[in-house]
Amino acid sequence: MSTKSQRLQRLIQHYRDETGNASVDMHEVAKFAADRGYPLPKPKSALDRLAEQLSIAAREEVRHDKVTGRPYRANLAVVQWNNGQQLTLWHDIDVAPRRVAHKAFVQRREQMVGDALQLTLDVTHWNRVHEGEDPIVMPLDFTDDVEWRLNAPDQDDKAA
Structure with a gap:
């Protein structure tokens, strides 16, 4: 089956x-x-659609640090299981207790690791079946990328 x-x-x-x-x-x-x-x-109920829209809005909400001026996500998502069903609970980052924030950050990092693993498997396969072409190299150390973006001019500066 x-x-x-x-x-x-x-x-x-x-x-x-x-x-x-x-x-x-x-x-x-x-x-x-x-x-x-x-x-x-079966179509989603109006309540399910609204809950989806609320989750999207929570995920997209950005605030700016009062000291650094840098943007950060206002809400943390923590996925947990309840009676065999996946449940996502949203927490305001500014008041979330450490255990909640840590769990949210670990879950996001695990998503990144899963994406990096799958990307590696996909690139390895593509390179194998296209061995007559230059192999695609996909570095997974993001240290420099993050540093560059942290130090890049703001979007407003680019427009000027």
Whole structure:
């Protein structure tokens, strides 16, 4: 028995095979699937949509440090599990206790590590199947990148 993700992956490949398109717009794949009788998922409730919008707003909220003037995210997200369901709790960074802030920062770092691992696997594969081309090298030490951005002129300075 296959998972829902595996069935959807096969559907994407079927769309590619049928259309000959290597690059796909998932809205087009969804229309393709619906036209062939694939059952559409139940729409999200208005409450679920509002909760999503609130999470996006919380993630995007930026404040500026009163001493350094540098921007920082105003809210920290901590993911936890409750009765087998994933729950994200949002905390104001300025009042979050250390244990909450630490957990949020560790979870964000783990996301970065996961992304770096997958990027390495993807680049390694691409280089193997395209061995006749110059290999793509993707450094994962971000120390210099972060330092450069910390010391880059503000966007306002670039416009001047």
